Amino acid sequence: IKSESWDFKILTASQSENVTHVAFKQPQPHKDDAVSDLRIDFAQLTDKLAIGSKILLNFRGLNLFSTDSIDTLVSFNKNLRHKGSRMVLCCLDPAVRDSFFSTR
DSSP: OOOOEEEOSSEEEEEETTEEEEEESSSOTTSHHHHHHHHHHHHHHHHHSOTTOEEEEEOTTOOOOOHHHHHHHHHHHHHHHHTTOEEEEESOOHHHHHHHHHHO
16 A cells, blocks of 8 residues: 655645545644645645545644635635545534634
């Protein structure tokens, strides 16, 4: 089984078996420049993923996720779905989880 890992500006990603584990390097990727970097990281990750990928996005350590970051995440998810891929979120802090529901 081939294993790969990638190191981006905001994200780190590694593949094991059929799942790509993605985590945030910074505890607060919500500042204006960080949202732009996050958008770029998600685009680069999308390009590296195979069709039908499974992504586990780990929010451990984040206690805030802005509306702009959520919009970026929604765009990432749409791009994944176009590739027949799926994403699951894990380790959501209650405040982060609430921000998802308050903006959507």
